Amino acid sequence: MIWMIKATGLALVLFLLGCGQPSQEGKASRTLTYITSKEEFGGFGFIGEVRGSQFFENKFYISDSQNARVLRLDENLEPEIQMGRLGEGPGELLETASIFVIKDHIYVGGDKQQLLDFDNDGNLQNIIPLPGSQFQTRFVVWEEMFFISNRRDEKIIHVFDIQGKPLFQFGEPVDIKDPGERRPRNINNLGLTRIEGQDYIVSVNLTEPLISLYTMTGELAYRKNLEDHVAVEARLAFRDALHARDPSSRSSSIILFPDIQIEGDRLYVLVTTLEAPTNILVFRLGKSNMAQEGIFQVDARLLDSFTPAPDGYFLINHANMLNVYKAEN
Numbered sequence: 596m597i598w599m600i601k602a603t604g605l606a607l608v609l610f611l612l613g614c615g616q617p618s619q620e621g622k623a624s625r626t627l628t629y630i631t632s633k634e635e636f637g638g639f640g641f642i643g644e645v646r647g648s649q650f651f652e653n654k655f656y657i658s659d660s661q662n663a664r665v666l667r668l669d670e671n672l673e674p675e676i677q678m679g680r681l682g683e684g685p686g687e688l689l690e691t692a693s694i695f696v697i698k699d700h701i702y703v704g705g706d707k708q709q710l711l712d713f714d715n716d717g718n719l720q721n722i723i724p725l726p727g728s729q730f731q732t733r734f735v736v737w738e739e740m741f742f743i744s745n746r747r748d749e750k751i752i753h754v755f756d757i758q759g760k761p762l763f764q765f766g767e768p769v770d771i772k773d774p775g776e777r778r779p780r781n782i783n784n785l786g787l788t789r790i791e792g793q794d795y796i797v798s799v800n801l802t803e804p805l806i807s808l809y810t811m812t813g814e815l816a817y818r819k820n821l822e823d824h825v826a827v828e829a830r831l832a833f834r835d836a837l838h839a840r841d842p843s844s845r846s847s848s849i850i851l852f853p854d855i856q857i858e859g860d861r862l863y864v865l866v867t868t869l870e871a872p873t874n875i876l877v878f879r880l881g882k883s884n885m886a887q888e889g890i891f892q893v894d895a896r897l898l899d900s901f902t903p904a905p906d907g908y909f910l911i912n913h914a915n916m917l918n919v920y921k922a923e924n
Contacts, residue, residue, distance in 0.1 A: 624890045627875075627909055627920035634916040636674040639666060645912035647733075647854070648902045651696040655902065655910065657917070658703070663688040665703055667717070672917060676717035679703055686711060686719040693733045702741075704734055709759075710741065724759040735787040735796065737811060742796055744783035752783065752798060754813070765813030766798065786857035790882050797880065799855045799864055806862070808880065819885055821864070821876070854900040861888070867898040875901065875909070891922060 635641050643661020650656075654675075655668040663681040666674050678701055680687055688705035695702045701713040708728055712721035725743065734743040739757040751766045766783070786797040788808075795816065796809040804821035854865040862878040862885075875891040895913060902910045907922030 624892060626923045627891050627893045628923055630919040630921050632916045632918045633672050636666065639674045639677055642666070642915055642917065644915065645899050646691060647693045647900050648910065648912060649694055649696050650902050650904060656694055656696050656701065658691045658694045660690045660692065663690050663705065665691060665694055665701065678713040678717045679711060686722060695734055695736050697736055702736060723757070725755055726759070726761065728753055733783065733785045735785050737787055737794060742785060744785050752785065752796065763813060765809060784855040786855050786862065788857050788860055788862070788880055790860050790880055793882070797857060797862060806878070806885065817883060856901065856903055858903060863903055865898060865901050867896065870896055873898050893920060
């Protein structure tokens with residue numbers, strides 16, 4: 596896929612052709628260069644705090660938490676439709692959290708114990724109750740089942756059927772050695788991957804930090820420490836950033852709003868800190884092990900979430916803007 600960008604004044608043109616993804620082979624670290632930004636979306640107004648995004652069938656889906664909605668953007672980043680709205684009535688939310696898009700369904704999690712299901716035209720087609728699952732920080736959909744991590748119990752992955760009936764749960768409690776340590780938000784970021792024809796759940800815990808690969812029945816395939824897979828030249832800086840604390844405040848965590856994205860068997864992990872640069876770590880997942888392929892570095896801090904795009908482009912959400920970056924060769 597070729598993503599060509601031309602920006603003059605308010606014009607932003609993105610052309611998407613074919614398919615592909617950034618190559619990491621033989622590159623320990625690559626810089627992401629800022630291209631342009633967009634913050635205003637015509638009749639849809641300005642974007643608020645972004646909690647997540649997804650690229651699906653040449654469309655971008657943006658979870659605009661502050662405005663309790665999801666925006667669908669075309670390949671030019673022009674808005675097409677809005678799903679959801681601010682309110683307390685049926686199909687309304689006070690804030691959105693994560694989203695998951697599959698064919699004919701845009702699932703939206705938020706502040707209630709439910710998921711909203713929108714069709715491709717932005718119409719609400721179902722409200723799925725999720726008893727006990729308050730504010731879904733990340734979820735995935737697989738064969739009419741929901742795998743959910745939420746604020747009420749961030750240590751465990753909860754599984755529901757398509758009607759919202761609890762099925763089972765799995766995962767292991769996070770071992771916090773310092774009782775006074777503040778946990779980062781979104782302890783478990785979830786993703787769905789396919790390795791050699793078999794589907795798996797990926798859970799990235801950025802408190803330890805750990806990457807866990809589970810079968811779809813909740814059996815642990817393996818668990819790896821993130822630090823063990825960071826390139827040698829970046830390991831010390833990453834470890835310092837991970838564990839650093841403001842001496843004046845025990846509750847000041849250095850890592851904020853971690854996010855992950857998965858393309859095939861590649862895992863992208865956003866690690867954003869109080870200081871620039873921000874790292875996007877890239878791993879190749881296997882059935883019994885994983886290998887780090889590279890690091891993308893962004894000269895920015897406190898980034899919210901991101902979406903990798905083909906040919907080395909990234910859509911990175913920060914400061915109520917959608918920012919386009921390009922990986923240097």
